[in-house]
Amino acid sequence: MKRFFTIFALILTVSFMATPHAEAKKFGGGKSFGKSFKTAPVKQQKPQQTDTLKQQNPTANQAGKSSKKGLMGGLLGGLLAGGLLAAFFGGAFEGIQFMDILIFGLIAFVIFKLFKTMRGAKTTPMGHREAYAGNSQHKQSHQQFRQAAAPEMNTASASEDFASTDSDVPFNLTPGFNMNAFLNGAREHYRILQGAWNHNELETIREYVSPALLEDLMAERAKLEGEQHTEVMYVDAELVRADYDANIAQLSVQFTGRYKDRHEGVEEEITDIWHLERDLRSSNAPWLIVGIQA
Numbered sequence: 706m707k708r709f710f711t712i713f714a715l716i717l718t719v720s721f722m723a724t725p726h727a728e729a730k731k732f733g734g735g736k737s738f739g740k741s742f743k744t745a746p747v748k749q750q751k752p753q754q755t756d757t758l759k760q761q762n763p764t765a766n767q768a769g770k771s772s773k774k775g776l777m778g779g780l781l782g783g784l785l786a787g788g789l790l791a792a793f794f795g796g797a798f799e800g801i802q803f804m805d806i807l808i809f810g811l812i813a814f815v816i817f818k819l820f821k822t823m824r825g826a827k828t829t830p831m832g833h834r835e836a837y838a839g840n841s842q843h844k845q846s847h848q849q850f851r852q853a854a855a856p857e858m859n860t861a862s863a864s865e866d867f868a869s870t871d872s873d874v875p876f877n878l879t880p881g882f883n884m885n886a887f888l889n890g891a892r893e894h895y896r897i898l899q900g901a902w903n904h905n906e907l908e909t910i911r912e913y914v915s916p917a918l919l920e921d922l923m924a925e926r927a928k929l930e931g932e933q934h935t936e937v938m939y940v941d942a943e944l945v946r947a948d949y950d951a952n953i954a955q956l957s958v959q960f961t962g963r964y965k966d967r968h969e970g971v972e973e974e975i976t977d978i979w980h981l982e983r984d985l986r987s988s989n990a991p992w993l994i995v996g997i998q999a
Contacts, residue, residue, distance in 0.1 A: 730933040731964055731973070732895075732902040732997075738921040739996035740980050744945035744957045745871035875948040879985070884944065891942040891958050891979075902926065903933040914994045915982070938963045940975055954983045956992070 869876040878884070894913060901909035905926060911919055940962035948955045962975035980996035 730902075730929055730935050730966070731975075731977075732899045732935075733922060733977075733999060734925045734928070735999050736925065737997060737999050738925075739915070739918040739994075741996050741998055742946055742955070742957055742980055743871070743874055744959065744978060744998075745869045745874040746943065746945060747867045747876055748870050750866055750868050869946070874946055876944075876946065877949060878947045879949050879954050887956075888942045888944070888958070891960075892940055895940050895942070895960055896937050899935060899937050903935060905929075905932065912991075918995055918997070933966075934968045935964050935966050937975070938965050938972075945978065946980075949985065952984070952986055954985055956981045956983075 867876060898910060898913060901907075907919075907923055907926070910922060914922065940960055943959050943961070944956060945959045946955070946957035958979045958981065960975050960977045960979070963972060964975060965972045976999075978998040979994050980998065981992045982995050983992045984990040
């Protein structure tokens with residue numbers, strides 16, 4: 706027995722020594738560059754008007770009840786279907802009891818709901834599971850991002866509804882800022898920049914970052930040889946800081962998700978923060994990344 710444990714320990718030691726630690730070559734090399742700011746999650750200031758809406762629209766309660774009835778109706782329908790089948794084919798199911806019929810109906814209902822849920826998951830509106838679309842679309846995406854993030858004077862600022870959880874972290878959005886459109890664009894840009902990093906397409910990266918940050922990224926990318934194969938599996942984005950004055954608007958976006966590198970067989974968590982700035986003195990100025998916090 707002692708000899709067995711000795712051999713087992715030796716095998717484990719050799720395995721760890723023979724397997725080098727590999728890392729996915731993500732955008733920026735997993736390091737921090739450029740400007741950095743203190744950030745914090747945001748919270749909703751105003752409680753949702755759920756109870757008020759229900760009082761104003763009593764049919765909402767009936768709809769909730771109807772959905773419950775629909776669920777029970779589907780369940781009972783499956784059970785009744787099982788009972789009818791047993792009645793029609795009673796000879797073939799002679800040994801089956803009533804509880805067996807109930808179980809069969811319940812199983813059929815669960816399988817139906819499971820397939821329905823799986824089909825719905827394939828067409829997520831946010832498109833988190835879509836792969837990198839390719840470099841031919843980055844210019845169109847960048848233009849859409851500029852338009853989506855530009856102030857819309859007829860829309861109320863989201864700052865009225867949200868505030869930072871840390872009193873030292875500002876959350877002041879420019880009037881008319883479209884938060885949802887901005888975050889949708891940010892997720893797409895994350896994929897685009899990872900693809901550009903993989904293929905060493907510095908001209909693409911130049912469109913999204915400040916000149917000072919580009920120099921740091923170029924120096925870091927020069928340490929990697931050839932194309933990289935880091936793929937964004939899924940990514941989400943959240944604003945964790947916002948501020949502006951007469952000249953500059955600032956935003957900090959926290960990304961969470963997961964990478965993978967098929968060649969190295971590595972998966973890693975995404976925990977990056979991008980700090981962006983926009984020149985408010987120019988009507989068509991884009992948001993540029995001025996800092997990466999890994």
